[in-house]
Amino acid sequence: MAVQPLGAGGAAASLLFTRLPERLFAPLASPNKQTYWGILCALYDRRFGPDAPLPPSHGFTTRDITQDIEAELVIHDSWIDEDGATPETPLRAITIFNRLHDCGWLRLDRHGVDKRVSMTPTVNQFLGQLINFAETGPIYVAGKIRSIEANLKLVMEGAGGDSLSEAADQARHLLEHIRNTGTNVRDLMSSLGAEETTAQYVRGFFSGFIEQVFIGDYKELRTREHPLSRRPQILHWADELHGSEQNRERLITWYETRRFQGDRARAERMFERDVQKLRDIQRIDDYLERLDDEIRRANRRALAYLDYRLRSLRPIDEVVDAAIVRVMDSKTDVHDSPFPPGDMVSPANLAEPRRQEAREKATQLRETIPTEEDIARAKLRALARNVRMVNAPKLVEFVSRQLSGRPVVASEELQISSVADVRAYQTLLVLGAAMDSGSPDLQREALAMMRGFRVRRTGDKEAENKWITGVPFRIERAKKPAATKGEAT
Numbered sequence: 001m002a003v004q005p006l007g008a009g010g011a012a013a014s015l016l017f018t019r020l021p022e023r024l025f026a027p028l029a030s031p032n033k034q035t036y037w038g039i040l041c042a043l044y045d046r047r048f049g050p051d052a053p054l055p056p057s058h059g060f061t062t063r064d065i066t067q068d069i070e071a072e073l074v075i076h077d078s079w080i081d082e083d084g085a086t087p088e089t090p091l092r093a094i095t096i097f098n099r100l101h102d103c104g105w106l107r108l109d110r111h112g113v114d115k116r117v118s119m120t121p122t123v124n125q126f127l128g129q130l131i132n133f134a135e136t137g138p139i140y141v142a143g144k145i146r147s148i149e150a151n152l153k154l155v156m157e158g159a160g161g162d163s164l165s166e167a168a169d170q171a172r173h174l175l176e177h178i179r180n181t182g183t184n185v186r187d188l189m190s191s192l193g194a195e196e197t198t199a200q201y202v203r204g205f206f207s208g209f210i211e212q213v214f215i216g217d218y219k220e221l222r223t224r225e226h227p228l229s230r231r232p233q234i235l236h237w238a239d240e241l242h243g244s245e246q247n248r249e250r251l252i253t254w255y256e257t258r259r260f261q262g263d264r265a266r267a268e269r270m271f272e273r274d275v276q277k278l279r280d281i282q283r284i285d286d287y288l289e290r291l292d293d294e295i296r297r298a299n300r301r302a303l304a305y306l307d308y309r310l311r312s313l314r315p316i317d318e319v320v321d322a323a324i325v326r327v328m329d330s331k332t333d334v335h336d337s338p339f340p341p342g343d344m345v346s347p348a349n350l351a352e353p354r355r356q357e358a359r360e361k362a363t364q365l366r367e368t369i370p371t372e373e374d375i376a377r378a379k380l381r382a383l384a385r386n387v388r389m390v391n392a393p394k395l396v397e398f399v400s401r402q403l404s405g406r407p408v409v410a411s412e413e414l415q416i417s418s419v420a421d422v423r424a425y426q427t428l429l430v431l432g433a434a435m436d437s438g439s440p441d442l443q444r445e446a447l448a449m450m451r452g453f454r455v456r457r458t459g460d461k462e463a464e465n466k467w468i469t470g471v472p473f474r475i476e477r478a479k480k481p482a483a484t485k486g487e488a489t
Helices: 008-019 033-048 062-075 089-102 121-134 141-156 161-192 198-210 227-243 245-258 264-312 316-329 372-388 392-403 419-435 440-449
Strands: 107-111 114-118 408-410 453-457 473-477
Touching: 033 062, 033 089, 033 121, 062 089, 062 114, 141 161, 141 227, 141 245, 141 264, 161 245, 161 264, 227 245, 227 264, 245 264, 264 440, 372 419, 392 419, 392 440, 392 453, 392 473, 419 440, 419 453, 419 473
Parallel strands: none
Antiparallel strands: 107 114, 408 473, 453 473
């Protein structure tokens, strides 16, 4: 049995049509896609969805389903003939039923001499997700943060990887929603520009912008009382889960036994990915700042549009007539007239035509074939660059090797035997300087690199060693967060 890749892109590319029928999307890609979508939503609401009555154990009769399709076709009266479909509603309903069955939306089973209609659980779940996506309204960040915090607290108290995965998925969905909201705002404002009347523009702005793509508690996001202010605690717990050998082993074992049937490597990658999703919450400020810019731009654009529409409703002809009467009745020169000197309309005041400059055609690049020596040198340069590059996982591996079970190790005791160790030592010097700088921004960036450990300076003067000079420091394991007052009670 082939092992499926763990990455989201690889898994999705190989698993989608093993779970869904291959022709499932055909009705939704046809000229009558809106009609098909309306029929599927109606069937989900009346027959197969969670709000529908309890279905028969053996499924519905074909007559029940075709009657529902007929009732929906009365609403969607715009039908484009395709594949020889007949315009009569009953026959068209049978044709639609047959196509939904052929494409995998509906399943036919025999019960005695009758045929019964049902929907497979996978298709039912997929249709429910599509409907939820279509009906998505404004989210409330406070509820998402409270849920993430509650799940992480359960994990810290000994819960399994299911709570960690749920918290990680909610963190990722929250970031994606905030990131996509800015794009939705731009798309909505562009579509509103095509509205012809002011009433349509105002209706679309308030119903689409305020009610649908907005964040419900946007005004309270940056207040101290908002749960988003407690995200440092979430980041701290994520570091503790990653840095604590006991918690790390417990959660990886859960992934290994419950999700990956003994595949240790996939369990470790899944654990690392879930922890990284939680750490990405620290990027929420960047997304919110970008969303602020989009919202301010949308508000300015809407105000400018409404101001123009209101000004255009003024009686311009009456204003011009009043100005003419004032000028004609005045016996002296009128210096404050609304008209500029010179001709109001003349060829000199017209805009010149735009000149299009012919660009020279770019020369075709010559094709060169690298020699074996060039390829070898490029590989050596790439290898040297990778060895000198330090990231958080490499730094954690270096620190774990140096600590080797000890709680603290001094910079003088570090064992350096390669160029990669020298670069890790240099990075630790930079992290120690950042933690001692007093700058919140530098400290935040340094904490993102120190996963499960902390770097503290132990002196003020630089000390020389065999490799590189720097202020001495010590590396210590990160301590568990102290219990809050509410938890102690």
